[in-house]
Structures are given as C-alpha cells and as structure tokens.
Amino acid sequence: MRWVLTLIFTVLWFLGVPQPTVKLGVMVQCQDDSLVLNERYYSADSTQWVSFSKVQFYWKPIGEDYDYRLVDWSDPTSWHYELPVDELPTELECIFGIDSLTNSQGVKGGDLDPIHGMYWTWNSGYIHVKIEGEASWSTARKQRFMYHLGGYQPKHPAIVYHTFQWPAHKKHVQLIVPVDQVVGFSRPVYGENIMSPGEEAAAILLSLVKGMELK
Amino acid sequence: MRLGAVIAVGVLLAAASWHQDLWERIQPAHFPMPNQQAVSTVLDPAVVQLGRQLFYDPILSRDSTISCASCHSPYNAFAHTDHDLSHGIDDQIGIRNAPPIFNLAWAKAYMWDGAVHHLDMQALAPISNPLEMDASLAEVVEKLNQQPRYNQAFRTSFGTEIITGEYVLKAIAQFQATLISATAKYDSVVLGTATFTTQQQQGYAIFQNHCNSCHTEPLFTNGEFRNNGLPVDSTLNDWGRYTITASPADSLLFKVPSLRNLSYSYPYMHDGRFLSIREALSHYTDGITQTPTLSSELEQGIRLSDREKTDLIAFLLTLNDRHFVMDKAHHFPRSML
Numbered sequence: 001m002r003w004v005l006t007l008i009f010t011v012l013w014f015l016g017v018p019q020p021t022v023k024l025g026v027m028v029q030c031q032d033d034s035l036v037l038n039e040r041y042y043s044a045d046s047t048q049w050v051s052f053s054k055v056q057f058y059w060k061p062i063g064e065d066y067d068y069r070l071v072d073w074s075d076p077t078s079w080h081y082e083l084p085v086d087e088l089p090t091e092l093e094c095i096f097g098i099d100s101l102t103n104s105q106g107v108k109g110g111d112l113d114p115i116h117g118m119y120w121t122w123n124s125g126y127i128h129v130k131i132e133g134e135a136s137w138s139t140a141r142k143q144r145f146m147y148h149l150g151g152y153q154p155k156h157p158a159i160v161y162h163t164f165q166w167p168a169h170k171k172h173v174q175l176i177v178p179v180d181q182v183v184g185f186s187r188p189v190y191g192e193n194i195m196s197p198g199e200e201a202a203a204i205l206l207s208l209v210k211g212m213e214l215k
Numbered sequence: 216m217r218l219g220a221v222i223a224v225g226v227l228l229a230a231a232s233w234h235q236d237l238w239e240r241i242q243p244a245h246f247p248m249p250n251q252q253a254v255s256t257v258l259d260p261a262v263v264q265l266g267r268q269l270f271y272d273p274i275l276s277r278d279s280t281i282s283c284a285s286c287h288s289p290y291n292a293f294a295h296t297d298h299d300l301s302h303g304i305d306d307q308i309g310i311r312n313a314p315p316i317f318n319l320a321w322a323k324a325y326m327w328d329g330a331v332h333h334l335d336m337q338a339l340a341p342i343s344n345p346l347e348m349d350a351s352l353a354e355v356v357e358k359l360n361q362q363p364r365y366n367q368a369f370r371t372s373f374g375t376e377i378i379t380g381e382y383v384l385k386a387i388a389q390f391q392a393t394l395i396s397a398t399a400k401y402d403s404v405v406l407g408t409a410t411f412t413t414q415q416q417q418g419y420a421i422f423q424n425h426c427n428s429c430h431t432e433p434l435f436t437n438g439e440f441r442n443n444g445l446p447v448d449s450t451l452n453d454w455g456r457y458t459i460t461a462s463p464a465d466s467l468l469f470k471v472p473s474l475r476n477l478s479y480s481y482p483y484m485h486d487g488r489f490l491s492i493r494e495a496l497s498h499y500t501d502g503i504t505q506t507p508t509l510s511s512e513l514e515q516g517i518r519l520s521d522r523e524k525t526d527l528i529a530f531l532l533t534l535n536d537r538h539f540v541m542d543k544a545h546h547f548p549r550s551m552l
Contacts, residue, residue, distance in 0.1 A: 104252065104332065104333065105333070106254075106255060106333040106334070106336065106385075106388075107333070107335035107336055107380075107381050107384045107385055108381060109379055109382075112381075113379050113380045114336070114339055114352050114381070115352045115353050115356055115379060115380030115381075116380075117351065117352075117353065119336070119339065121339045121340050121342075121343035121344070122330055122340065122344075122459075123330045123331075123459050124330065124331050124332040124333060124336055196461075198461070
C-alpha cells in the first residue's frame with residue numbers, strides 16, 4: 001500500500017511541477033530611456049524634435065512553445081513575457097515580423113487577430129511594425145510620419161531573424177528597442193510614409209532589430 | 216492524463232469526420248479539389264449559418280446601412296448589377312464592379328487584383344474600405360458583442376460568447392465557401408444527365424477553341440491574371456494587379472472571371488463597362504488594345520463571325536445556374552427577421 005501511495009504522490013508531484021520559465025520585458029527607448037508616447041524629444045541643439053504616437057511590432061522567440069506576440073507600447077500588458085525553458089538559456093533566437101507561412105494561412109486569433117489593426121486590408125499580409133508620430137523635419141500633413149512595415153514575399157521580406165546573447169545567470173532580462181535608431185531628428189531618405197512592402201520597409205526593420213539588445 | 220488524451224483525440228477525429236462530411240456533401244463530383252492554401256475546407260454548419268447571418272447584416276458597416284449583400288445580391292449570383300461601378304456607404308461610388316461570389320474554394324486569389332490570397336481575410340477588405348463599409352474590425356466586433364443574439368450565435372458556433380475578429384472573418388469565409396455553382400445545364404451535360412442542343416454544341420466547340428485557355432473548365436476561370444486588352448479608362452486609371460505588386464509585368468492584369476452565371480451578373484469586366492455578352496465578345500474580336508502586357512492568347516485577336524458569336528452565346532447561357540441563384544439556403548436568413 002505504501003509503495004502505491006508513494007507512486008501516486010510521485011506522479012502527482014511531477015504533474016504539478018511547473019516548467020521553468022524566464023522573464024523578458026520589452027522596453028522601447030528613445031534617447032536611452034523608456035519612451036514616453038506623444039512627448040517631444042529634442043536634439044542636442046534643441047532645433048529639431050520628434051515624438052512617437054505609436055510603436056507596435058510582432059516578434060517571437062524561435063521554438064515550438066512560443067506564439068507570436070504583439071508589442072504595443074501603449075499597452076503595458078504587452079511588454080512582459082514568461083518564456084518556458086528547459087534550462088537557463090545562453091542565447092535567444094527571435095523572429096521579428098510574421099513568417100511567410102503564418103502570413104499565408106488565413107485568419108488567426110490572439111495577438112494575430114486582425115482586430116488589432118495589424119493586417120493590411122488592401123493587400124494580404126500582416127503589418128509587422130507600426131511606428132507613427134510627428135517630427136519637425138516632416139513635410140507631411142500635421143508634420144506626421146507613418147511607417148507600416150510588412151511584406152513576406154521572397155523579394156524584400158520585412159522579416160528579421162536575430163540571435164541575442166542571453167545575459168549570464170539572469171532569469172529576468174529586458175529587450176531594449178531603441179526606436180530613435182530608425183526615426184531621429186533628421187528626415188530619413190525614405191521620407192515620411194511607408195505603407196507597403198518593399199526594399200525600404202525591409203531595410204528599416206533590419207535597422208531596428210540591429211539596434212536591439214538583450215540586457 | 217493519457218486516457219484523457221485518447222478521449223480527446225477520439226472526439227477530434229469524430230468532429231473532423233463530421234466536418235469532412237459537410238464538405239463532401241457539397242463538393243461537386245466533377246470539380247477538382249478545393250485550394251486548401253486559400254480556404255479552410257473544414258466546414259461547420261453552425262459557423263456557416265452564422266456567416267450567412269453576418270453576410271446579410273449591415274452591422275458590418277460604419278453606420279449599419281451597408282451589408283455584404285448590398286453589393287453581392289443572391290439573385291444576381293452575388294454580383295452587383297445595374298451599376299458599372301459599385302457604390303457603398305454614403306452612396307459613394309467605388310472604382311470597380313463587385314464581382315459575383317461563387318466557387319471561391321477553388322480560387323487562387325481574391326478581388327480583381329488578387330489583393331487577398333486567403334478567403335478568411337477577404338471580408339476585411341470591403342469592411343475597411345472607406346468607399347464600401349468604412350468600418351474597422353474592432354468597431355464591428357464591439358457592435359456584435361452588444362447584441363445578445365450574436366453572443367448566442369457565436370457560442371453555438373465557436374463555443375464562446377466572446378466575439379473576436381478571427382471568428383467574424385472565419386464565419387463569413389465559411390458561408391462564402393458554401394456558395395457553389397455547379398448545377399447549370401453544362402454541368403448536367405458533363406455528368407451525362409443532359410445534352411446540348413446543336414447550337415449549344417457548336418458554341419461549345421467555339422469556346423474550347425478560343426476561350427478555354429483562360430476560362431478553363433469546369434470553373435470557367437484559370438484563376439490567374441491576364442491583360443485582356445481593355446483600354447485604360449482615364450477616369451479611373453486602374454492598373455489592376457500592378458497596384459498590388461508594383462511589378463510592371465502586372466500592369467493592366469486583372470483576375471480572369473468565371474463565365475458562369477453571366478445572365479445574372481452583368482455588367483462585365485472589372486469596371487462594368489460592357490452591358491451585354493455580345494458587347495464583351497465584340498471587344499475580343501474588334502476592340503483589343505495592344506500593350507506590353509497583353510495576354511499572348513489575344514495578340515492576334517479572336518476572329519468570330521456574327522453567327523459564331525450567337526452560337527458561343529448559346530453555349531455560355533448553359534452556364535447559368537438558376538438552381539444556385541434561387542437556392543434559399545443562401546438567401547436572407549429568416550432568423551434575422
């Protein structure tokens with residue numbers, strides 16, 4: 001009888017043991033500090049300024065257990081993740097943007113639900129990144145800029161795979177996303193608006209990801 | 216845990232079998248397999264009915280005045296007749312004629328320019344277009360969540376009263392997938408239960424000689440994009456698929472429409488410029504504009520006598536599917552009254 005009870009408790013214990021996790025927090029930054037939406041940031045000589053009204057992007061760690069997540073800087077609940085892991089990782093491989101297979105499979109739910117406004121209605125495909133705001137250099141209406149980056153076709157996909165080195169011995173890390181790496185105090189060569197897939201959208205996303213780091 | 220897993224697998228298999236039965240019931244015997252890259256072939260009757268309800272409900276538009284059926288009339292093979300260009304919310308005129316809706320499960324892409332490649336996502340385009348329904352999916356979902364009858368319907372269909380954008384789009388897509396036109400006289404001939412008249416047979420031979428390469432049987436479209444020589448309407452400057460791909464090779468290419476149900480779905484072409492079948496045929500014989508992307512099949516034009524045009528029209532009329540058009544299963548659902 002004792003061994004039966006021992007067996008039962010052992011099985012229950014294994015069933016009840018939660019899988020180890022690590023925690024990841026996303027921090028969108030401007031001028032090396034947490035971005036405040038709709039606040040003006042000034043250049044060193046105070047002659048130029050930029051403000052961000054929207055920063056959203058899709059990402060996920062590579063692995064079967066991970067789903068795509070939508071980071072929306074206006075929604076703090078979207079900044080934090082628990083990642084189930086077998087052991088403390090040494091690196092984290094991620095995809096920024098939605099892969100072509102997922103883009104082609106029809107409507108999805110959760111963070112991929114088109115209700116979040118991250119799916120083009122005039123052309124099939126997710127919008128992988130949205131960065132919107134105003135800037136002193138913008139000649140568009142109300143000095144706005146609007147970058148909707150997407151595209152999954154073989155030519156100019158706005159999809160970036162990147163491997164981060166995981167900070168040693170840390171169970172809680174931050175993914176730093178310096179948005180001012182792609183939108184700063186001078187007018188970019190690609191202008192104020194990008195609304196469709198193409199070479200520029202792909203290049204901007206690559207630049208954004210290259211500026212990210214895991215701390 | 217294992218026993219639970221076994222039970223769960225058994226339930227799933229049974230459910231899949233049931234869903235497969237629905238598709239097998241509606242799949243025409245003489246049609247190819249549906250395009251599983253573009254449409255979910257798992258059909259749930261409850262979801263289909265919910266999609267039918269949404270299709271006819273103007274709640275999908277900003278001011279709740281425009282439904283899908285406003286442009287896609289069931290009595291016109293779900294096309295928009297009497298208008299060369301379809302109109303939407305606030306009586307705004309669009310830039311294209313709303314195409315008929317049938318046999319979408321076999322399509323490779325949707326819309327005249329192939330903008331949409333999966334049927335699940337198609338409804339998002341007209342819902343969001345400011346000239347059509349001018350709503351956001353979020354607004355639509357919010358309105359639906361305030362209607363107890365829809366909470367109940369979504370619970371029946373998806374097992375939850377919480378309505379999401381995903382469920383709305385899937386429901387509409389499943390209803391659209393069931394709109395199958397395959398019971399015209401032509402289909403009866405193919406299945407051996409009817410025969411063409413002499414004139415229809417002659418017209419069929421003309422069709423096979425001149426039209427079949429693009430309007431391929433039995434769907435009467437190859438689902439691809441072609442420049443069929445229409446001169447550009449300078450009031451619209453619609454460059455077709457080029458607006459999606461930005462590839463010069465796609466300039467003036469539009470999706471090859473099906474030739475089924477022509478009597479119900481006039482006018483013809485992406486901008487509704489032809490009111491009659493004969494007018495359309497005259498374009499192919501006398502009106503082709505040579506451009507760099509012109510379909511190779513039309514470089515020499517098509518030569519048809521007036522008699523041959525009449526015979527061809529006689530054949531094309533055998534593609535009218537009155538049973539499809541009058542099928543009450545697709546019409547306005549009484550439960551909405």
